[in-house]
Amino acid sequence: MNIAEKIRTVPDWPIEGVMFRDITTILLDPEAFRHVMDRFYERYKDMGVDKVVGIDARGFIFGSVLAYMLGVGFVPVRKLGKLPHVTVKAEYTLEYGNDVVEMHADAIEKGERVVIVDDLIATGGTVAAAVKLVEQVGGEIIECAFVVELPDLGGRHKIVGQKIFTLCEFEGE
Numbered sequence: 001m002n003i004a005e006k007i008r009t010v011p012d013w014p015i016e017g018v019m020f021r022d023i024t025t026i027l028l029d030p031e032a033f034r035h036v037m038d039r040f041y042e043r044y045k046d047m048g049v050d051k052v053v054g055i056d057a058r059g060f061i062f063g064s065v066l067a068y069m070l071g072v073g074f075v076p077v078r079k080l081g082k083l084p085h086v087t088v089k090a091e092y093t094l095e096y097g098n099d100v101v102e103m104h105a106d107a108i109e110k111g112e113r114v115v116i117v118d119d120l121i122a123t124g125g126t127v128a129a130a131v132k133l134v135e136q137v138g139g140e141i142i143e144c145a146f147v148v149e150l151p152d153l154g155g156r157h158k159i160v161g162q163k164i165f166t167l168c169e170f171e172g173e
Contacts, residue, residue: 004168006032007148021148021170023058023119036062036147039167040117041069047142050112051075055130056082056101059118062147066117075107075114077130088136090129101126103133110138120148121166124155131162 006029008022026032040062053075054063060076067074080089080100087102108114116130127144134141141162149156149166156164 001032001035002168003032003036003147004170007168007170009170019170021120021150023147026147027061036167037065037069040066040145043145043165044070044115044142047115048113049115049142051108051114051139053077053103053108053114053116053130053134055116055118055126058120059116062119063117066115073107075103077101077103077116077133088133090132090136092125092129094125099125101129101133103130103137105137108134108137108139112139113142114139115142116144118144118146120150121146121155121164122150122153124153124158127155128158131159 006026008025010020010022013020026036049070049072051073052063052067054060056078064074080102083102083104086105088105089100089102091098091100114134118127121127143163143165144159145165147167149169151169152171
């Protein structure tokens, strides 16, 4: 199955000139969603994963299902102020300023092997912040996994020293 063909492109959203890659069409298609999750599962089933980290918000969908399939815990990385317990925080740069994500400080034990999951890697700021969070608490990152990569935006280069796995990419636009 060609996953890229299952993703809707919405021109000029959220601003003019942006070609938004909408993965909700994968979620609506049981066969496509199963294919995505099976691909992730097959990749990570023998890698000794202890936890799956999902990035707010679409990373929660793919990450929690992967954690379930692997029989391991799921750790949400959320926007600032959304988690109720003691957290670690990481700031990252957006095209229009800075933002902060956080994770429960006790969600990952030192030495646990982690896969970080999100729907898409574009500029890489959010996933770079998630990497910092996992490293702050002593987790070992196996890989960062995405359904979609937009390679022209260079996000892969912000995740220094980490392996990146993607199921499809969209160049240009």
